[in-house]
Amino acid sequence: MLDQRLTASTLYVLVAQHAVAEAGVIRHQPEHCPTLERADLHEAIPLAKHLVPNLSDCKLDTLPAQFGIRQPPDRHRAYANVDVTAQEFHRLISAAVKNPQLGGCGSGEDRGAYHRDQQARPGGLFNA
Numbered sequence: 001m002l003d004q005r006l007t008a009s010t011l012y013v014l015v016a017q018h019a020v021a022e023a024g025v026i027r028h029q030p031e032h033c034p035t036l037e038r039a040d041l042h043e044a045i046p047l048a049k050h051l052v053p054n055l056s057d058c059k060l061d062t063l064p065a066q067f068g069i070r071q072p073p074d075r076h077r078a079y080a081n082v083d084v085t086a087q088e089f090h091r092l093i094s095a096a097v098k099n100p101q102l103g104g105c106g107s108g109e110d111r112g113a114y115h116r117d118q119q120a121r122p123g124g125l126f127n128a
Helices: 021-026 043-051 061-065 078-098
Strands: 014-015 040-043
Touching: 014 021, 014 078, 021 040, 040 043, 043 061, 043 078, 061 078
Parallel strands: 014 040
Antiparallel strands: none
């Protein structure tokens, strides 16, 4: 069903709080969503650990608070989680681009991505 909403020739990027879980599900079900299976997954947690090393944890309630993102009342519902994760990742990428230790982060280099040719494991600078 989801694959019917995607264009096969488009390259997609998925952002997740903890992409290992999503990568495993997606990579082990390619027949159900072949277009999504080819997408790169970017994980927020390794980037957050690098940018905010003193965080007590990287839960979806903790990280947004670090960046001043308001928790929606229905935060534990799927759409609200997607919205919070997207806002959080946007703030993380903005912070990474400004961080001199991460030179080139916004230049198109692949960092912290789960590539379609990998076995659901992180690569790049942002490994936890």
